[in-house]
Amino acid sequence: MTDTPRTSAIRTEGLAKTYGKGSSAFKALREVNIDIAENEFFTLLGPSGCGKTTLLRLIAGFDFPTEGQILLHGRDIAALPPFQRPINTVFQNYALFPHMTVAQNIGFGLKMLGWDKARIGARVAEMLRLVRMEPMADRATSAISGGQQQRVALARALAPAPKVLLLDEPLSALDYKLRKEMQIELKRLQHETGITFVFVTHDQEEALAMSDRIAVMNRGQVLQVGDPRTIYNAPADRFVADFIGESNLLTGRVMGAAGPGVHRIALDWAEILALGQPDGAEALVMIRPEHVQVLFASTEGALPATIAETVFVGTETRLHLRLSDGVAFIALLPNADATSERLEQGRDVWLSVAPGTARILGGDHG
Template identity: 55%
Template sequence: MTDDIAVEARDSGKVYGQGAGAVTALDGISLTIRKAEFFTLLGPSGCGKTTLLKLIAGFESPTTGQILLDGNDITFDPPNKRPINTVFQSYALFPHLSVAENIGFGLKMLGRPKAEIADTVTRMLALVRLDKMADRKPGQLSGGQQQRVALARALAPAPRVLLLDEPLSALDLQLRKEMQIELKRLQVETGITFIFVTHDQEEALTMSDRIGVMHAGHLLQVGDPRTIYTRPANRFVASFIGESNFLTGTLDGDLLTLDAGPCLTVEHGPDAPKTGKVTAAIRPEQIRITSTTLGDGIPATVTHTVYFGTDTHCLVALNDGTEITVRLQSPASGDVGLRPGSEVTLKFEPGALIVLPEAA
């Protein structure tokens, strides 16, 4: 156990029910989260990420394994004995209390002196930029402002770890983006370990120091956002984080002969095979497209284009019928000049095509 580890799950499992009706929510998760880190648990609904958060918070006890905080076993400590706070999807603010009173409520319950409470509330209001709204009631605030109050209340007791269970899900798109920036700023300024749960890949990529991708109760990959995106451990990670194209072919070392015909050089993902029938992944933005069919490259036919503003997605079909997406930066006119039926040539960026494990 090193000094920079805040939270550790050791072979932590959670099973609900017994016998034939038992449901495994977590299957032996082992994970370390560093001090002062913004760590995100990412995955689809039902993957076990919120269950793991509950084990850390103390709202649930693991069926197997341990939970440690700063090297100390807290597996069966009640929530009120853990220096950990949680921010939920619902803000859970007291409607009859002012913003300042909501922020100071937890400190009051802890029996802190009035002067300390007043000083802490003032600092928290400044931290979440609500200095001028101390006397307002929650009903007089926007959704984003209410979320800031909930954050300030959770941060006021200076917990060692702050757990955030999809706290931005109730906000509209613009507020979500603003709060993503605010959350990262708050984490950096306070130096508190944040453990954030979301199914939103953009939130995970933009805010996290590291990400743990979960699926069906398993932890599939842990890494920084760039590694998770560019070097996914398996097909699920590649498909869940961003958009990927999947191509099949026959592999011989570093050379992959696609079912569509061309032979390409590939990179190997973790635990990927070196020979035989395989699947390889490539991101849409790592493909170049030209309107000529001359020279080296993969021949394809444009089937559809979709304009997204900053970029245009071009759907093309290879000779064997495989459809892949190419992401192109949109010109000022918004017209990339490619029409359905156009014959084009595709070229892959060096090192962008990655062979993935067949079992994924």
């Protein structure tokens, strides 16, 4: 399901980073092997402290790996200082130079590369146009809004036409609407420039919306790499299923195969069909809330449950349910039909899972 990258832009081999020594050593990254294709929008996704920022800093050259290699178009750059890598970064808080104007900020990298004044001027004008900031060229960076600072930071990092652009949670400081706008803007910039983007975020929605491929990380390890659909529909393990979107995770007994890649799983009160390969007698089954249908009468293969709470969230209604064994369960129902009005608290309902949507997860069954 994962595309095979055509030409690799960044590849890491056995990359590891340990801070400190002896008993106080902290392994920020262990055995990271990723392969980012040229012209790809690649996202490193994970909770804070998962190592995604460390990985980004190693690629940028702000930190150096304890072990392993970082290959840029096949050349090991792990030991090069940042100013010798054709890689630029958009920093989380933009890190714009406060003593320079917008145009001076954008031109800084070019000036350091030794471009002449006329060429810098032309390139800066081009960049200002690209991020739609032409009228702001001579402003102080403190005299523009957060969204505009974001655009300047992007223009500054794109100006030297790097091989790879690194973005460290660049949208986290913006408000919701601006963030949505910038997501589209970033995609546009990536298409127009054709530069490989490596994007770090802890926001799974952002990652799903923008990425060609996502690497989900936790505790210094890459757990799964894949396109957004694969990551969402077929998470590799419990952590990925839990972190990306919402999911109901139930443990059941494997009753046998029901077809190629489909197994019958017995839960406490019903038997359901799930995709995937169990690795034992027990299996962890993931059911996404939007794949659940609520029925008002007992049906073959439906799970009995009680409505604990109903939350109206605009386009949908979120149902917090309790299964008969007391386990919490979430269902997400579109508000299009009239059934949503019948979902009062305390009502007994039956949950049916859309065929082909339940999935058996690998890894631990904890």
